Amino acid sequence: MTTNPFNPSAANPRHIAGRGAEKVALADMLDAGNQSPVAVIFGPRGNGKTALARWLERAAAANGVETRYRYARACGTMENASALLLDQECATHRELEAAVGVYRGPPRLLVIDEAQGLPPSIAASLVAATELSQGALSVVLVGTPHLHQMLHDIDSSLWAKGPALPLHPLDPASAADALQTPATAAGRPIADDVLDNVVEDSQGYPPFLQAWGANLWRQTEAGAPIEADAMERARPAVDYYRFSFYEHRKAELVPYASSALEVAYLFAETPVANETAILNAIRRGLPARASTADLADAFRDFRDLGVFWREPGAVDSYRPAIPSLMTSIREGQEAAIQRRKARRSRQAAASKRVTPPM
Ligand SMILES: Nc1ncnc2c1ncn2[C@@H]1O[C@H](COP(=O)(O)OP(=O)(O)OP(=O)(O)O)[C@@H](O)[C@H]1O
Numbered sequence: 001m002t003t004n005p006f007n008p009s010a011a012n013p014r015h016i017a018g019r020g021a022e023k024v025a026l027a028d029m030l031d032a033g034n035q036s037p038v039a040v041i042f043g044p045r046g047n048g049k050t051a052l053a054r055w056l057e058r059a060a061a062a063n064g065v066e067t068r069y070r071y072a073r074a075c076g077t078m079e080n081a082s083a084l085l086l087d088q089e090c091a092t093h094r095e096l097e098a099a100v101g102v103y104r105g106p107p108r109l110l111v112i113d114e115a116q117g118l119p120p121s122i123a124a125s126l127v128a129a130t131e132l133s134q135g136a137l138s139v140v141l142v143g144t145p146h147l148h149q150m151l152h153d154i155d156s157s158l159w160a161k162g163p164a165l166p167l168h169p170l171d172p173a174s175a176a177d178a179l180q181t182p183a184t185a186a187g188r189p190i191a192d193d194v195l196d197n198v199v200e201d202s203q204g205y206p207p208f209l210q211a212w213g214a215n216l217w218r219q220t221e222a223g224a225p226i227e228a229d230a231m232e233r234a235r236p237a238v239d240y241y242r243f244s245f246y247e248h249r250k251a252e253l254v255p256y257a258s259s260a261l262e263v264a265y266l267f268a269e270t271p272v273a274n275e276t277a278i279l280n281a282i283r284r285g286l287p288a289r290a291s292t293a294d295l296a297d298a299f300r301d302f303r304d305l306g307v308f309w310r311e312p313g314a315v316d317s318y319r320p321a322i323p324s325l326m327t328s329i330r331e332g333q334e335a336a337i338q339r340r341k342a343r344r345s346r347q348a349a350a351s352k353r354v355t356p357p358m
Pocket residue numbers: 007008009010011012013015016017018019043044045046047048049050051052178206207210
């Protein structure tokens with residue numbers, strides 16, 4: 001039996017759609033004697049950072065590069081990070097620089113995922129020291145937009161040292177490819193109208209595409225094309241997946257509930273907003289005593305949690321990073337208000353009934 005080629009909870013898709021330019025940039029850094037031993041992959045949750053990092057790991061291994069893929073928590077000290085990079089425990093940045101400078105081993109790539117969790121001093125050391133290895137050692141840092149900010153704070157010239165790749169949702173053609181290529185290869189091609197609907201519904205967000213793919217697949221017989229009736233049968237499971245996904249995101253936003261709602265209403269009025277408009281919305285939801293630093297922290301946290309994300313190519317224009325999360329926040333709040341109103345009028349009616357006649 002052919003296994004389901006889609007899985008929204010595994011960061012290793014059978015087919016990586018789009019990302020052609022990013023792959024070229026990353027493949028360049030694997031060339032011997034490359035001039036950019038450091039690369040950064042960053043973006044909101046779910047846009048496919050880990051999937052691309054895992055692709056790089058495989059591509060590097062196929063090129064004879066010794067590759068290590070680790071989460072940041074495995075590289076939390078200088079000793080751990082240096083041992084992963086060059087099999088040698090260094091206690092200080094100076095020792096690391098000296099060891100990298102004389103490294104004559106095989107080409108090696110260290111990929112660090114969730115790198116926004118690295119201590120900034122370790123990230124700074126890795127970036128600075130790797131440059132001294134003349135192409136033998138490469139480091140790829142993968143993380144949320146917070147990583148971008150952290151590296152910028154460490155060294156704003158970093159961006160000239162290697163590719164910095166922001167990952168946006170997939171464009172419609174790549175989103176269609178993410179579904180059609182694996183489905184067809186596994187013997188259940190997707191009918192054009194279904195593909196169009198699902199691509200539009202997912203808005204290029206890879207986890208939603210995978211959720212649709214997995215459920216369309218489940219609703220179709222082996223060897224048959226995926227048709228509109230399968231889409232209708234799959235929809236409740238996809239909606240439920242999305243509901244749970246939003247619930248997790250909302251749980252992360254609880255400390256900023258009022259600001260999240262203000263931002264959600266802002267994005268109901270406009271598909272894109274500038275930083276000032278977003279800051280104003282966040283401020284409206286913060287307590288009156290909140291400082292400018294609190295506001296800046298909230299803006300950063302919102303961006304890291306995927307509430308909004310800069311438009312491709314834009315300077316001061318942001319759009320919601322997770323499709324329909326804003327709608328879900330608004331609808332959730334409005335439903336809660338309705339429930340509260342209904343509860344109050346039930347209580348008022350009940351208290352009238354029990355009030356004894358004067
Ligand atoms: N280019 C792609 N084509 C098809 N599917 C993809 C692509 N990129 C990611 N996916 C799928 O989307 C889902 C999310 O991807 P992934 O886990 O890599 O995102 P992420 O950015 O690392 O998220 P997080 O920030 O939560 O770690 C996974 O199911 C993955 O298989």
